[in-house]
Amino acid sequence: MGSGESVLVGTDQLETPRRLLAFDGFILDLTRGVLTAEAREVVLRPKTTAVLAHLLAHAGEIVSRETLLTVVWGDVAVSDDSLTQCVSEIRRALGTAQAEMLQTHARRGYVMATRLRPVAPAADPSALPIPGAGPNGAMPPGSEAAMQATARPRSRMVWAALVMGGFALVVGGLGLVFSATTWISANRLPAPAAPSVVAEPSSWDEGQRLVLEGRIAQQGGGTYEERLRASLPLFLRALAVEPRLAEAASEAAFVHTNLRTNGSSRDPELDLREAERLAALAMAAMPEASLSLSSQAAVLRQQRRFAEAIVFYERAGANPVRVVDRANVGIMHLMLGDAESAQPPLRAALLESPLHRFAATWRVYLGLAKLMTGHPDEAADDFLTSTGLNLPTEERLFYRLVALHGAGRLAEAQALDTNLRQRDLALLARPLRALGMSDEAAYRTRFERAVLAPLHRMGWVQIGR
Structure with missing residues (x-):
């Protein structure tokens, strides 16, 4: 049996010791069917527990609906609604803040955007390790900088004990067993030579905790700029505590690049220098980690080196959960003036994650690409979305005005034109941010012809x- 497989075993074939799975601040008790986060416990139905357990065993991988139906229900004929109900129950149990952890990939299946960390059985919950701590701890995927969970450099790894050929995770009454090789594959740790556990150095745990606090700060109240600035000191403290923590360096780099992209930078040159420095630290620590690659791409984007940025975004986007990077491939093509190549990755990202918090921004860029390729009729409604993070409301409405006029929807165009002329002239006269995003001749030529001339x-x- 391959390391990525699991097997169903009847409950009469072996005992069912209490087993716990830790991930991203949660603990799943497989025996009791309880999901715990801090002081909150949620009781899951047996089938829901089995679905979540299998997704965790293959965290970061796309698991098809067919696989889940086979593994959890076996030969019992059930409708797709049974699985859909389990997925909905898991999302409710995770809570609003972590609902994006369980991601749907259209026509492909589901991905748990986390990293599984086994926890030894314990009668006293207070004796359990902190969920999500250490090099195999996972992070919430909500921010643009969300990363595939990273492993500690080998000199700092935890060597877990495996006894007599395998470590089995057993789902009580269901008898769902995960092989030791599945756990090793999911956590990317080599098999240990001795049955002992080395304690986690506190610097790594503290760095991970600070990174998590920084991500929470980015999801808090206030404007986007305020949330970015609130998170930066936390990421920098994490990096000071653990200099090899690539995700801390990457997250800090993203703050600087996002301030520039959003037009909120108080010193664009300083922000760019800091982003360059931090991305270089991330690449030096973990050059193949998705977040490191993405932060390097973000720096290249700020340097207007769009063709080079595409290469790094594509490498980062090879991670199934990094839809942001796949969308950015399309945006980079647009910045190069290749509006035709920009559309497929942007369409795919919107189809894959239509409710993503950057989806509105992707749709506006897609609309611009459609305008540049002479399809105003298709583009008009792309500018009805919220502004996203990068383009002011009035600017977006100007693009919609061009699209409506070009599509022959003249009554709507006239009403929007009248509405715009009643707005603050100072707002209307400011430079178009999209025009300043790229100096590429092909981009500027197509933008001026498709947008400015009309x-x-x-x-x-x-x-x-």
Whole structure:
């Protein structure tokens, strides 16, 4: 049997010791069917427990619906609704803040965007290790900088004891058993030579805790800029505590690049220098980690080196959970003026994650690509979305005005034109941010022809000057 497989075993064939799985601040008690986060316990139905357990055993991988139906229900004929109900129950149990951890990939299956860490059985829950701590701890995937969980450099790894040929994780009454090789594959740790456990150095745990606090700060209240600035000191403290913590360096680099992208930078040159420094630290620590690759791509993007950025975004996007990087491949093509190549990755990202917090931004870029390729009829409704993070409301509405006019929807265009002329002229006269995103001749030529020229013909002569 391969290391990625599991087997169903009847409950009469072996005993069912209490087994616990830790991931991303949660503990799943397989025997009791209880999901615990801090002081909150949620009791799951047996089938829901089995679905979650199998997804955790293959964390970071796409698991098809067919596989889940076979593993959990065996030969029993059930409808797809049974699995859908289990998935919904898991998302409710994870809570609003972590609902994105269980991701749906259209027509492909589900991914648990986390990293499984086994926990030894314990009668007293207070004796358990902190969920999510250490090099195999997972992080919430909500931020743009969310990363495939990283492993500690080998000199700092935990060597877990495996006894007599295998470590089995047993789901009580269901008898769902995970082989030791499955656990090793999921955590990417080599088999240990001695039955002993080395304690985690506190610097790594403290660094991971600070990174988690930084990500929580980015999800808190206030403006996007305020949340970014609140998170930065936490990421820098994590890096000071553990200099080899690549995810801390990457997250800090993203703060600097996102401030520039969002137009919120107080010192663009300083932010770029800091992003370059931090991305270099991440690449030096873990050059193949998705988040390190993505942070390097973000720096190249700020340097207007879009063709080079595409290479790094593609490498980062090879991780199934990194839809952000796959969308950024499309945006980089757009910045190069290749609006045709920009559309497939942006469409795919929106299809894969239509509720992603950056989906509105992706849709606006997709609309711009459609305008540049002469399809205003398809582009018009792409600008109805919220502004996302990068383009002001008025700018987005100018693009919709161009699309409506080009599509022959003249009554709607006239109403929008009237609405825009009643707004603050200072807001309307400011430079178009999308025009300043790229200096590439192909991009500027297509933008001016597809956007600026129609606006000038409609009497908006000050726009883009």
